[in-house]
Amino acid sequence: MAYAVGVGxxxxxxxxxxxxxxxxCEFRIEVGETxxxxxxxxxxxxxxxxxxxxxxxxxxxxRLKFAxxxxxxxxxxxxxxxxxxxxxxETPMITYVNVHAVLEGRRKRAKASSTTNPDSSQGPRVMVxxxxxxxxxxxxxxxxxxxxKQGWKPTFVDxxxxxxAITIPGCIAATPVEMPIDPVEGIPLEMPLVHYFxxxxxSVNVELYKVLVKELSLTLERxxxxxxxxxxxxxxxxxxxxxxxxxxxxxxxxxxxxxxxVVLVIGQEKLCSMLKDVLKNKPNVDVVKLQKSxxxxxxxxxxxxxxxxxxxxxxxxxxxxxxxxxxxxxxxxDLSVYRVGGGPQAPRSALPIGAEPTADPTRLVPxxxxxDLLHLVLAISFAKEADEIISSNVAGFIYVTDIDIPRKKITxxxxxxGDLPSKFLIVGSLTWVET
Numbered sequence: 001m002a003y004a005v006g007v008g009x010x011x012x013x014x015x016x017x018x019x020x021x022x023x024x025c026e027f028r029i030e031v032g033e034t035x036x037x038x039x040x041x042x043x044x045x046x047x048x049x050x051x052x053x054x055x056x057x058x059x060x061x062x063r064l065k066f067a068x069x070x071x072x073x074x075x076x077x078x079x080x081x082x083x084x085x086x087x088x089x090e091t092p093m094i095t096y097v098n099v100h101a102v103l104e105g106r107r108k109r110a111k112a113s114s115t116t117n118p119d120s121s122q123g124p125r126v127m128v129x130x131x132x133x134x135x136x137x138x139x140x141x142x143x144x145x146x147x148x149k150q151g152w153k154p155t156f157v158d159x160x161x162x163x164x165a166i167t168i169p170g171c172i173a174a175t176p177v178e179m180p181i182d183p184v185e186g187i188p189l190e191m192p193l194v195h196y197f198x199x200x201x202x203s204v205n206v207e208l209y210k211v212l213v214k215e216l217s218l219t220l221e222r223x224x225x226x227x228x229x230x231x232x233x234x235x236x237x238x239x240x241x242x243x244x245x246x247x248x249x250x251x252x253x254x255x256x257x258x259x260x261x262v263v264l265v266i267g268q269e270k271l272c273s274m275l276k277d278v279l280k281n282k283p284n285v286d287v288v289k290l291q292k293s294x295x296x297x298x299x300x301x302x303x304x305x306x307x308x309x310x311x312x313x314x315x316x317x318x319x320x321x322x323x324x325x326x327x328x329x330x331x332x333x334d335l336s337v338y339r340v341g342g343g344p345q346a347p348r349s350a351l352p353i354g355a356e357p358t359a360d361p362t363r364l365v366p367x368x369x370x371x372d373l374l375h376l377v378l379a380i381s382f383a384k385e386a387d388e389i390i391s392s393n394v395a396g397f398i399y400v401t402d403i404d405i406p407r408k409k410i411t412x413x414x415x416x417x418g419d420l421p422s423k424f425l426i427v428g429s430l431t432w433v434e435t
Contacts, residue, residue, distance in 0.1 A: 019076045021045065021087065024094070027068045027076065028295040029060075029085045036060045036080040043074030047183035048138060049145030058184055061319055063310070066183065067295050069093055092291045096139060099264065099288065100146045103234070106261075107152055111232040122224075123154075123234030125258055129251055129275075130266035132241025135296040137165050139266065140238040145180035152233040153178045155220060156187065159213065159254055160240045162200045162304065166192050168315050168377065168397060169200050169308045170430045172212055174220055176230065185319060193219055196379035196394045198340070198428015200308065205341040206246055207361035208390075210253055215391055217257040234261075243271050252278065261285055267292030312377060312432045315397060316413055326417040327401065332408040337367040337378065337425045338389055362390055367427055369410055373400045375431050378412075381424040395421040399432060 018041065021027055029036070037059050040052040045068050052058070052068070057079070060066065068076060069091065078085075107123040114121035126143065128136045140156065147154045157174045158165045166173040166187055175192035182188070195212040202209035224231045237258060239251060248271075255263065261284055265272040272289040279285045299307065316325040341361045364386060367373075377399050383392040398420070402411035413434075414420070 016077065016079045019078065019085075019087070021068070021070045021074045021076065022089065023071060023073045024089070024091070025070060026088045026091045026093065026295065027085065028088060029066055029068070030083040030297065031060050031062055031064045031066075032081050032083040033062050034080060035062060036064075036078060036082060038068070038076060038078050041075040041077050043070060044072060045070040045074040045076065046145075048181060049142035049149075050180035050183050051149075052183070059320075060184060065297055067091075067293075088294055090294060092293050095290055096142055097146070099290070100143055103143065103147070103262070104150060107147070107150075107232055107234060110234070111228075114228040114232060121228055121231050122259075122261075123152075123232040124262050125235050125237070125260045126262045126264060127237040127239060127251075127255060127258070127260045128264045128266065129239050129243065129271065130241070130268050130292070131243055131271075133296055133298045134241070134266040134268070135293050136160075136241070136266060137163070137238050138293070138296075139264065139290070140165070140236050141181050143236050144177045147233065147236075148177050148180050153229065154233040155230060155235040157216070157220070157235050157237040157258065160238055161197050161202065161209075162240060163307060164311050165238055167194055168312050168430070170198050170377070170428055171196050171379075171394075172209075172216055174216060174235075194379075194394050196381075196397075196426050196428065198379070198426060198430055200430070202240070202242070202250060203246065204429065205361050206250070208341050209250065211362055211390060213250075213254055214257050219393070220258070243268065248274070251275075255279070255285070263287045265289050309432060312399075312430075313434070316399065316415060323415065325413050325415055327411060328398075328414055328417065329409050329411050330420075332369045332410060334423060335369065335410065335420075335425055336386065336423050337369060337373070337427055338386065339365045339367050339427050340390060341365075364389060369403065369408075370405065371403050373410070373427065374403055375433055376400050376427055377430045377432055378425040378427050380420050380422055381426055382422060383424045384422075386424060389424055389426060394426070398425070399434070401434075 037057045039057045040054050045052050047066050103124045110121050110123040128140050130136050144156050153176045156177050159172050161170050171194050173192050173194040276287045317323050377397050379394040380396050381389050381392050382395050383389045398412040398414045400412050
């Protein structure tokens with residue numbers, strides 16, 4: 001059933017070709033170094049839960065990995081070369097859509113009871129967990145798109161600071177999803193709630209990560225209180241691939257913080273069993289094991305790093321270079337840069353005998369503007385005062401391109417011209433070298 005074409009060096013022969021898919025089959029594609037155009041010629045098909053428009057060419061960007069699935073059969077036409085592509089007739093899609101059907105029922109019940117019993121008007125809060133490269137963000141996208149297609153506006157929460165599905169890496173973020181997610185453009189951003197952690201692994205400052213998760217959950221809780229529609233639609237939460245030790249503790253904390261009602265475990269027997277055991281006293285939490293899709297591609301650390309760089313570049317330039325970011329100059333005195341965490345709380349002499357000084361994970365440390373900031377990505381906080389930085393979300397990001405010490409000037413790239421929304425900037429360890 002599977003026919004692989006063009007593995008390694010792209011396809012031979014004419015670039016345009018048609019692919020016929022039988023019902024409930026999936027065509028898996030890894031785009032090469034040049035864009036790939038694809039269109040639906042006949043039948044119906046979807047990418048990540050979003051239906052493809054008939055007869056319209058879509059351009060998929062280089063290095064993108066995606067799958068086209070059809071429930072009833074379809075013919076596709078491709079123009080361009082792929083790194084690899086093949087058809088699979090074994091996919092977990094039936095199981096995934098069954099999960100969606102159960103969630104849909106819960107949303108309808110929540111909506112129906114919002115007038116009679118506000119306490120039971122909470123729709124499903126779904127958390128997708130599993131090891132690195134198990135297909136968590138793909139499943140999250142499908143569940144969100146299918147819900148949006150039914151007219152709901154579920155909230156997407158992304159806790160994966162390593163990759164960043166909503167905005168750049170190093171952030172935890174949330175945004176309502178009102179339309180099925182565009183297979184090429186990704187998640188449309190109206191006004192996402194974003195907290196900047198500033199690093200790509202929580203191990204740099206575990207306590208700060210926990211604090212930011214809690215902050216985000218409290219903000220969403222307040223929003224849900226004011227909107228029965230958002231409450232009934234519920235949320236889909238994407239998590240990190242770190243599932244052991246501290247990573248496992250962070251999963252449990254997030255389940256608690258967001259009052260999760262459904263935990264979907266992808267392809268990890270041990271994790272599923274541990275979660276079932278630890279959550280057995282919470283009767284309102286269902287833990288469900290799902291199989292991993294055979295189309296999931298493992299990425300080595302170098303590829304993951306590359307993917308982070310693309311994500312940062314995309315923030316400033318857009319997916320297809322459609323944005324024109326601005327280079328701006330500011331005086332050192334116009335900006336206040338802070339790092340969160342670090343610095344001992346008290347000198348050794350002030351501590352009880354034998355006690356070690358510990359760094360305060362949420363302490364704000366002012367940072368002098370110098371060459372250390374070159375090539376760093378800084379977040380612009382909405383905070384009005386410095387002590388509000390941790391509890392405030394961020395307005396956006398800048399990228400430092402030059403520091404002129406004698407003139408006390410900093411040059412940075414920003415998505416738009418004009419003054420920054422705030423003088424408070426947060427620095428982490430997120431670097432990017434523009435190529």
